[in-house]
Amino acid sequence: MTGAVEIRNLTVRYAGATALDDVSLTVPPHGLTALIGANGAGKSTLVKALCGLIRPDRGTITVGGRIAHVPEGREMFGDMTVDDNLRLGAWRSRRRDTAAVYDLFPDLTALRARRAGNLSGGQQQMVAIGRALMADPDILVIDELSLGLAP
Numbered sequence: 001m002t003g004a005v006e007i008r009n010l011t012v013r014y015a016g017a018t019a020l021d022d023v024s025l026t027v028p029p030h031g032l033t034a035l036i037g038a039n040g041a042g043k044s045t046l047v048k049a050l051c052g053l054i055r056p057d058r059g060t061i062t063v064g065g066r067i068a069h070v071p072e073g074r075e076m077f078g079d080m081t082v083d084d085n086l087r088l089g090a091w092r093s094r095r096r097d098t099a100a101v102y103d104l105f106p107d108l109t110a111l112r113a114r115r116a117g118n119l120s121g122g123q124q125q126m127v128a129i130g131r132a133l134m135a136d137p138d139i140l141v142i143d144e145l146s147l148g149l150a151p
């Protein structure tokens with residue numbers, strides 16, 4: 001394996017419609033890699049297959065480390081607090097301390113006891129990224145990185 005992620009000949013179909021057709025790519029082990037494409041091109045489908053949320057019809061995916069996923073649309077646990085949403089991200093890493101996330105996104109500090117579902121879109125995006133970071137991943141996969149965020 002030469003990259004953080006190796007995808008070979010990936011094909012994904014939804015009820016007969018082909019969303020990904022024989023896709024191969026390598027993500028280098030360091031830095032930031034962007035996957036760009038038109039609406040409906042298959043970016044989210046590729047991300048979901050990479051994170052194990054959907055099963056490919058064909059092909060192989062090899063991941064060189066622990067992966068965490070920020071889904072398109074954030075998918076907060078809306079009735080839970082910001083802090084509890086962050087803690088849920090650590091269900092496997094068993095990390096307890098959310099302080100590093102509040103250091104990264106100081107705007108969240110005052111919101112930590114608020115219901116996540118009532119936050120603004122950009123605030124929810126910060127929680128979604130923070131929640132993924134709580135898993136202590138080697139690879140962070142963000143579907144729509146800047147969704148609702150101020151520069």
Ligand SMILES: Nc1ncnc2c1ncn2[C@@H]1O[C@H](COP(=O)(O)OP(=O)(O)OP(=O)(O)O)[C@@H](O)[C@H]1O
Nearest residue numbers: 014017019037038039040041042043044045046072
């Ligand atoms: N659950 C599903 N069932 C059927 N078709 C689907 C499903 N999810 C996605 N598709 C179709 O698969 C194709 C790829 O969708 P996908 O969500 O991967 O695109 P995308 O590149 O992430 O687009 P966007 O930029 O709008 O987020 C589209 O034609 C879409 O309509």
Ligand SMILES: [Mg+2]
Nearest residue numbers: 043044072143
């Ligand atoms: Mg998408």
